[in-house]
Amino acid sequence: MIADASIFVGIALLLFLIGFAGFIKSKSAIRMLIAVEIMLNSANINFAIFALYNDIGFVTGQIAVIISIALAAAEAAVGLGIILSVYRNHGTVEATDFQALKG
Amino acid sequence: MVEEVVHLIFSDFAVFIPIIPIVASFIVLFAGKYVDKKAYGNLIALIATGASFILTLLVSGEIILRLLLDHAHIEQKIAATWFHVGDVKIEIGVLLDPLAAVVSLMVALIAFLVVVYSRSYMSHEGSPRYYAEINLFAAAMLTLCLSPNFIQLFVGWELMGVCSYLLIGYFYDKEVVPEGQPHPASAAKKAFLTTKVGDIFLFAGIILLYLETLNFGQPTFDFIEVRDLLEAQAIHFDPMWFVFIALLIFGGAVGKSAQFPLHVWLPDAMAGPTTVSCLIHSATMVKAGIFLIARSYFVFEFADSDAMLIVALIGGITAIMSGTIALVQTDIKGVLAFSTISQLGYMTIGLGVGGMAVAIFHVINHGVFKALLFLSAGSVIHGAGTQDIREMGGLREKMPQTSIVMLIGSLSLAGIGNGFFSKDAIILHTLDHALHEPLVMLVWLSAVITAFLTAFYIFRLWFLVFPGQSRKPEHHAHESDSWMTRPLWTLAIVSLVLAGIYFLGNIPVLNIELIPLLNIEHHMFEWLEPLKPAPDIDKGLTVLTQLSSLIIALCGIGLAYIVYYPRKNATVTFSADGTFKFEVSEKDSIVGIQETSRSVIRSIKLTFIGRGIQRLLEKGYYIDDLYLGLVHVIYAYYCELMNWLEKNIFDNAVRFTGRIGYELCGFSRWWDDTVVDGLVRLTGRASVALCGLAKATDERVIDHGIIRGSAKGVMKTGGYIRRVQTGVVENYALYSLMGAITIIIIGLFIAGVLPL
Numbered sequence: 001m002i003a004d005a006s007i008f009v010g011i012a013l014l015l016f017l018i019g020f021a022g023f024i025k026s027k028s029a030i031r032m033l034i035a036v037e038i039m040l041n042s043a044n045i046n047f048a049i050f051a052l053y054n055d056i057g058f059v060t061g062q063i064a065v066i067i068s069i070a071l072a073a074a075e076a077a078v079g080l081g082i083i084l085s086v087y088r089n090h091g092t093v094e095a096t097d098f099q100a101l102k103g
Numbered sequence: 104m105v106e107e108v109v110h111l112i113f114s115d116f117a118v119f120i121p122i123i124p125i126v127a128s129f130i131v132l133f134a135g136k137y138v139d140k141k142a143y144g145n146l147i148a149l150i151a152t153g154a155s156f157i158l159t160l161l162v163s164g165e166i167i168l169r170l171l172l173d174h175a176h177i178e179q180k181i182a183a184t185w186f187h188v189g190d191v192k193i194e195i196g197v198l199l200d201p202l203a204a205v206v207s208l209m210v211a212l213i214a215f216l217v218v219v220y221s222r223s224y225m226s227h228e229g230s231p232r233y234y235a236e237i238n239l240f241a242a243a244m245l246t247l248c249l250s251p252n253f254i255q256l257f258v259g260w261e262l263m264g265v266c267s268y269l270l271i272g273y274f275y276d277k278e279v280v281p282e283g284q285p286h287p288a289s290a291a292k293k294a295f296l297t298t299k300v301g302d303i304f305l306f307a308g309i310i311l312l313y314l315e316t317l318n319f320g321q322p323t324f325d326f327i328e329v330r331d332l333l334e335a336q337a338i339h340f341d342p343m344w345f346v347f348i349a350l351l352i353f354g355g356a357v358g359k360s361a362q363f364p365l366h367v368w369l370p371d372a373m374a375g376p377t378t379v380s381c382l383i384h385s386a387t388m389v390k391a392g393i394f395l396i397a398r399s400y401f402v403f404e405f406a407d408s409d410a411m412l413i414v415a416l417i418g419g420i421t422a423i424m425s426g427t428i429a430l431v432q433t434d435i436k437g438v439l440a441f442s443t444i445s446q447l448g449y450m451t452i453g454l455g456v457g458g459m460a461v462a463i464f465h466v467i468n469h470g471v472f473k474a475l476l477f478l479s480a481g482s483v484i485h486g487a488g489t490q491d492i493r494e495m496g497g498l499r500e501k502m503p504q505t506s507i508v509m510l511i512g513s514l515s516l517a518g519i520g521n522g523f524f525s526k527d528a529i530i531l532h533t534l535d536h537a538l539h540e541p542l543v544m545l546v547w548l549s550a551v552i553t554a555f556l557t558a559f560y561i562f563r564l565w566f567l568v569f570p571g572q573s574r575k576p577e578h579h580a581h582e583s584d585s586w587m588t589r590p591l592w593t594l595a596i597v598s599l600v601l602a603g604i605y606f607l608g609n610i611p612v613l614n615i616e617l618i619p620l621l622n623i624e625h626h627m628f629e630w631l632e633p634l635k636p637a638p639d640i641d642k643g644l645t646v647l648t649q650l651s652s653l654i655i656a657l658c659g660i661g662l663a664y665i666v667y668y669p670r671k672n673a674t675v676t677f678s679a680d681g682t683f684k685f686e687v688s689e690k691d692s693i694v695g696i697q698e699t700s701r702s703v704i705r706s707i708k709l710t711f712i713g714r715g716i717q718r719l720l721e722k723g724y725y726i727d728d729l730y731l732g733l734v735h736v737i738y739a740y741y742c743e744l745m746n747w748l749e750k751n752i753f754d755n756a757v758r759f760t761g762r763i764g765y766e767l768c769g770f771s772r773w774w775d776d777t778v779v780d781g782l783v784r785l786t787g788r789a790s791v792a793l794c795g796l797a798k799a800t801d802e803r804v805i806d807h808g809i810i811r812g813s814a815k816g817v818m819k820t821g822g823y824i825r826r827v828q829t830g831v832v833e834n835y836a837l838y839s840l841m842g843a844i845t846i847i848i849i850g851l852f853i854a855g856v857l858p859l
Contacts, residue, residue, distance in 0.1 A: 020840060024833050032832065059189075099830030 008049040015042035029086070029093040033079045040072045111169070113161040114179055117197040117249065120158050120207065124214075125242035127151030128235045135231025145222045148234035152215040152241055159211035159245075163204035170201060170630050171620060177201065180251050180327065191313075191322045198251035198326065201630035202463065206394055207248040209470045210387045212597070214241035216474070216590040217382040223586035224378055224481055233273060237382065240266035244387050248394065252324040253309045256398065260359070261302065263388050268295040270383060271375040280374075281490070284434070290374040297368040301358015305395070308351030312402065315340065315348070330401040337405065345406035352399055353414055360392025360447045363421045367727050369444055373436040377481035380436060385443045386474040390466045393450045397459035397631070412542060415455025415533075419546035422448030424724060426556040430563070431720045435480050435492050438564050442516065443473060445553055449529050452546055457532025458635065460627040465525035471601065472515035472522055475594040476561075479509035482587050483568060487580040492564065493677040496669075497573035501580040504588045506569040508595040513565045517558035518656035521602040526554065527611065528624055531648045535640050554652060558659025563667045567683065571669030574676070611649040614642060665693075665700050682708065 015038060022035030044065045051061020087093050127147055135144025169175045182196025197203075218237060225233060243266060247259030272291030280286050285293070309324070316323050319339065321332055333340070356362065361369040372384045383389075396403065396414070403410055422445050429441035446469050453462035482505045484490050487498060499506045515522040530550050537543040573580070582588070608622035609615070616622055628635075669675050671694060673687040682705060687694050707713045722728065827838075851857045 020836070023836050095832045098832075102828060102830030 005049055005053045008045060012042040012045040012049070015039075015045065027094050027096055029083045029095045030080075032095060033076060033083070036079075037072060037076065040068065044068050111162070111165055111177070111179060111199065113158075113165050114181060114199055116158045117162045117199055118181060120155050120162065120197070120211070121242045121245040121249065123155045123158070123242075124151050124238040124245070128238035128242060131231050131238060132235035133231075135234060142222050142226065143229040144231045144234050145218070145229070148218050148238050149215075149222070151238055152211070152218045155241065155245065156211040156215040159208050162199065163208040166199060166201065166204040167208075171626065174629075176633060177204075178327065180325075182251050185254075189322075191324070193254050193324060194252055195255055196251055197249040199249070202394075202397055202459075203249050205463065205467055205630075206390070207245055209467050210241070210244050210248060213382060213386045213470060213474045214244070216593060217378050217478070220478055220481070220587050220590040221378045223584050224485055225376065228274070228376070233270075233376075236266050236269045236273075237379075240270070240383060240388070244391065247391055252326060253312070253399075254324050256395070257306065257309060260305070260355075260391060260395070263383075263391060264295060264298055264302065264359075267298075267372070267383050267388055268292075270379040271372045273375050273379065285371045285374055287374040290368075290371040294368040294372045297365050298358040301355045301365055301392075304351045304353075304358070305355025308348050308355065311348045311351065312399075315344075326398060333401055333405050340405070342405065342407045345402060346410045349399075349403045349406040349410040350413060352402060353396060353410070353417075356392030356396050356451075357417065358392070359395070360389050360451070361421075361444050362392070362417050362447065362451055363424065366421060366425065366444050367723075367730065370437060370440045370723070373434070373440050377436065377477060377484055380440070381474050381477035381481065385439065385477050386470045389443065389447055390450075390470065393447070393454065393462055393466055396454050397463055400454075400459045400632075403454075408540075411455050412540065413455075415452050415536075415543055415546045418448045418451030418453075418455055419549035420448070421445070422452065422553040423549040423556075424448075426553040426560070428720050428723050429560045430556065431717060432560075433493055434490050435483060435495075435564065435568065436477075436490055438492075438560060439473070439476055439480055442476075442557065442561065445557065446473065446516075449526060449550065449553070452533055452550055453529040456536035456543060456546070457529065458628070458632055460631040461525065461528045461532055461624075463631060464624060464627045465529060468515070468521045468525040468601065471594060471598050472512045472520070475508060475512035475591065475598060476516060478587070478591055478594065479505050479512060482583045482591065483509075485583055485587070487575075488578050489575070492567045493683075494575040494578070495568045495573075496571050496675055497569075498580055499569040501573075502569075502582045504582060505591065508588075508591040509565060509569070511595045511598055513561045515598050515602070516561050517660055518554055518652055521598050521605060523602070523611065523652065523656070524605040524624055527649050527652045530554065530652060531640060531645060534644065534648060551651075551655065555655045555659045558656045559663045562660045562663035566663060566667040566669070567675070571675055572672060612646055612653070614646055665697050666704060668697070670694050670697065 019035045019038030019040075019042060022038065023032050026032050026035060047061045047064045047068065049061075051058055051064070054061075083093050086098070090097070127150070131144045131147045135147065138144055139146035166177055169177060177200055179199045180194075180196065181199070182194040185193045185195040187193070214237070218234070221229065221233070221237070240263060243259045243262035245259075247256055247263065250256040250259060268291045271294050272288050275288040275291070277287055312329065313322065313324060316329060316332055319332060319336060321328070323329060323332070358365045369384060369389065373380050375384075403414070425441040425444035425448065429438050429445065432438045432441060446465070450462045450465050450469070453459075453465055483495070483498060483502065486502050486505070487495055489495065511520065514520045518526050530547065533543060533547040533550050537547045604621045605623055607618050608620075609624060610617060667683065669685060671687050671689050671691070673685045673694075676684045676686070678684050685697070685701065687698075708717060719725070848857070
């Protein structure tokens with residue numbers, strides 16, 4: 001129909017890796033949250049693309065994407081809430097400063 | 104009227120009208136720091152809005168000329184498919200028709216002038232963010248004006264809401280707010296949430312209209328298609344159901360255009376910069392509600408006439424209510440804000456009684472003169488360094504240009520000038536409509552009283568600001584530079600030219616059409632409602648209304664002159680009881696009249712009722728307090744309910760459980776003392792004996808061998824493994840990536856892609 005699916009999958013992979021690199025490299029929790037959103041979007045692209053290239057139907061994949069976007073929005077809200085409360089309690093959002101899980 | 108579809112020469116440019124500002128908005132945001140550094144990237148915004156304005160001038164100018172000269176029927180849609188959902192095709196593009204042409208021309212002109220004006224006005228407080236938001240707003244409004252379907256219209260509508268929010272809260276980090284004014288951040292929140300209430304109604308209306316078309320088998324959001332469907336299949340639909348849909352759509356307009364129950368956000372929105380108040384909260388965005396109803400007017404026409412009646416009544420209430428509040432405002436922007444709400448009420452009345460042509464006619468005229476008034480007010484604030492008219496006065500010598508242009512704007516608002524024609528048309532249509540619908544008589548009364556109030560309060564403002572002596576000489580007011588005065592003069596000239604054109608087209612009172620080509624008021628009906636026959640209004644009624652409109656406006660100005668004009672260099676002071684005091688050194692006959700009338704007014708004001716009314720108006724009819732109180736009452740009742748539940752139900756439940764527990768304890772104590780204790784003692788003896796045996800085993804085998812050994816093992820292992828748990832989030836993320844890669848590799852092995 002348009003182009004080879006692998007191009008889009010490649011773009012999604014690239015986007016995922018960009019998001020992941022951002023997640024690994026960034027110190028600020030807010031940046032990490034943004035990076036997670038990028039990764040989620042790469043997953044959304046996969047949904048839409050595989051729906052487009054399968055016989056299941058175009059709309060099914062798009063609905064999955066919309067649900068996933070709604071989930072991402074909820075997740076971002078919760079994440080920002082946590083970051084805000086962390087900031088209020090500790091005065092910083094640098095993720096490296098929080099090692100409460102350290103064994 | 105010739106029914107032929109004409110090809111427009113410049114129609115291909117129409118798509119770029121909204122695209123240029125939206126692109127420029129992003130460029131300004133990121134490059135504004137580097138280009139045109141001194142003015143925060145004003146140059147980019149200037150070029151973009153200027154280009155957009157020139158394109159609009161070409162496109163709309165051509166449409167208007169074709170309409171005037173050829174009497175052509177223009178309705179051209181240039182659109183591409185945006186997306187499909189099921190059978191519905193949503194398009195994105197432009198719809199070129201007379202309505203879009205006239206409104207977008209006004210929007211583009213004012214947006215351009217405001218950006219020019221901002222270069223000087225925002226020279227200290229500006230930022231690339233400001234210009235980016237202004238440009239984004241212009242793009243959103245033009246998208247809305249040119250949109251061919253409800254979905255694109257709604258996108259523009261919401262985008263404008265966001266820009267309004269961002270720009271009202273532009274000074275969000277302001278620390279000191281003048282007393283009695285809201286903080287910009289909370290004003291922005293209030294504006295956004297209040298209009299959102301209307302937006303939800305609008306969206307519900309759009310969806311219901313869509314469902315109605317779906318029922319008929321032709322699902323569409325397109326304006327033209329919906330209209331044609333309604334016209335073709337009128338008998339199959341239920342007009343009562345359309346009243347509901349029409350009122351939902353009107354709900355959106357009530358929010359955006361600040362009509363009666365939801366008008367509370369607009370006065371607070373004045374917390375933004377004056378340029379923003381001018382562009383968004385008087386000249387363009389608040390007109391979007393009127394535009395929306397004009398766009399979907401076929402729904403209102405199709406609905407039962409109750410819908411129109413409600414629209415007219417809401418307009419009437421809004422007009423007179425905010426007109427009276429404007430009388431007691433002491434903030435220069437406050438007067439203009441309430442005046443805007445009042446004039447929007449006029450437009451709503453126009454929609455409710457005369458059809459959309461008069462309303463859109465007033466939208467255009469009001470857009471021009473209210474933008475002029477707001478920009479003049481901005482110039483005054485910039486020059487005098489205050490917004491409070493109690494601290495102004497005597498600015499005519501210091502700001503001669505501003506005083507003249509503001510006089511032109513005030514005259515126009517008062518109903519002498521280009522504002523006369525549209526305001527008079529609305530009053531006339533209301534009166535004509537009232538002959539069939541007695542309830543509209545109230546609306547007409549409200550419109551006439553508001554006309555008087557308008558003339559009074561705007562000249563109260565002008566007389567208190569410009570003539571006389573300065574009340575705060577230490578402020579050193581100065582005239583604004585040419586970046587600000589040139590847009591003012593442009594608007595003033597546009598206002599005068601429009602007035603001249605209307606006058607030449609149809610001289611009021613005498614009712615002579617000097618040059619029929621220029622009778623824009625009449626042409627508006629032809630262009631906007633080509634299918635309806637031109638309204639046939641009695642000539643005598645027309646002359647009577649026009650004459651009385653003029654007299655009312657002059658009376659208002661005259662009363663303002665008598666009460667507020669400082670004759671013979673009177674010193675004006677603002678006293679603690681909330682009135683202006685005038686002290687005159689020399690006297691003549693007019694000063695005598697002024698003094699008597701002032702003392703009469705003061706004695707009325709000092710009575711119990713007078714003070715009550717004054718307080719009522721200053722508080723804005725307590726509508727804000729009512730909303731706040733309502734929330735408090737609901738919350739208080741909720742708390743009461745919870746308290747009652749806690750006291751009566753939960754407490755008793757807890758006590759009951761306690762009692763059962765107590766009784767059970769008594770029983771179990773007896774059981775414990777007699778039965779269990781005996782058993783325990785017996786067991787104890789046996790245990791002691793066994794323990795002796797076990798102790799020996801324990802010490803030798805278990806302690807040294809198993810327990811210590813395993814503990815050591817666990818500690819050692821833990822010591823190694825704990826290093827994995829660094830507590831650093833990134834490391835965990837890395838582990839999960841490694842895990843994912845491992846799973847993928849295993850998967851590839853299982854799938855047989857990689858050989859085992």
